[in-house]
Amino acid sequence: MGSGILRHIGHFIILVVIQVLILNNIRFGGYINPYVYVLFVLLLPIDIPGWLLLFSSFSMGLTIDLFFDTQGMHAAATVLLAFARPGIIRMISGRSDFDPGTIPMVSNMGIQWILLYTVLLVLLHHSLLFFLEIFRFSEFWITLGRIGLSGGITTLMVLIGFLLLDKPEKRGR
């Protein structure tokens, strides 16, 4: 468990660095801004205590807010993502008897499960985030468009992250 915590702290730092240093400097046609840092929350163990899930997501959101001058927006969206996560895991897998410490991965959950898991949670996160960013409904359709476009790219990047993190020796199980 000790090295497990270190691993997640590692994810945290690496994802913040990627988000702030790399993704912040790439312009995808003016509309699209992927928020790949949500992968941190998606990668937490399935049986993580609720309070730890919420607090670690909140601190991830606040850290991103700190760098993006967005005061609370990312925190709100990430906490919502964390809150919805247990329910969505229960909904899409139809069971709750996971081995203790199971981390959602392609090798143990299957690519379809991971895809559905990512799409649902990313869309939820981006919806709250983009509506908080504009803070009004007058630009409703263009905001929906932004959610769809950015959500798609985020999902793609998160999936690449899942595939990169999947260790080959585990795949044979």
Added chain:
Amino acid sequence: MRNLFRFIIRYYFFFLFLLLETVALLLVIQHQHYQRAWFASSANFVAGNFYRFSSSITDYFSLRRVNEQLAEENARLLQFTTESFLKTDRQVFTFRDTLYNRRFSYINAEVISNTVNRRNNYLTLNKGSRHGIKPDMGVITFNGVVGIVANVSENFSSVISFLHKDMQISARLKKNDYIGTLLWEGYHFREGTLAYIPTHVDMNPGDTLVTSGFSVIFPPDIFIGTISEVEIRRGDNFFTAKVELATDFNNLKYVQVVQDLMNEELQELEQQTQAGAR
């Protein structure tokens, strides 16, 4: 009472979520009313130094372009030196020129963080209160308007970009001095929108737009952009024009922070007038 505690402990996940979400949303709402953030601003120490570090690496890639810009700017300034003027009247000489009093001075700063693809964009500059930057100062480049300083720390300042939903700049049509409001509707970072120009005003694509100088934030006659399309939106009594912005927000490296030396005098006067009128 014990039942209440048991209830809260049983559903603590939900209540903790509510608590954290409320804290986050309060931060967001407070930020809506009060742009000058107290909590998270890239002017703060950690984020500021982090951005400065990353900028110190990426600086080298833009050296060539920055040099070209500087050469261009030098050429422009050279034409204002006394050597480039022909003195026609040898009888008059100036001892102390009281006709021209300096009103604006500029602090050069480097952009160490910048975005264009969000609905609300911000910049971080590598200079702060130690260099004389204060909140509410305007930020320009030598060809275009950039934004307004929101927050300063000792060494950094955080700027609300023009590409922000709450940003409005008073703009003037250069050819006939009509004033309109320039804002950004969130489409493309080179495209602003000029609103509230009456329909009788002669306005065509290609017209030049400059700052009005009515606010104490931007000096007058700073080039903003050119009109690219004029339309009357359905149900509107005004022209709405698309403006091709002069500032390339995706390509900012050095900016000038505007210091209005007569700001205090002007505000004092305006306050006196308003107090007297009441």
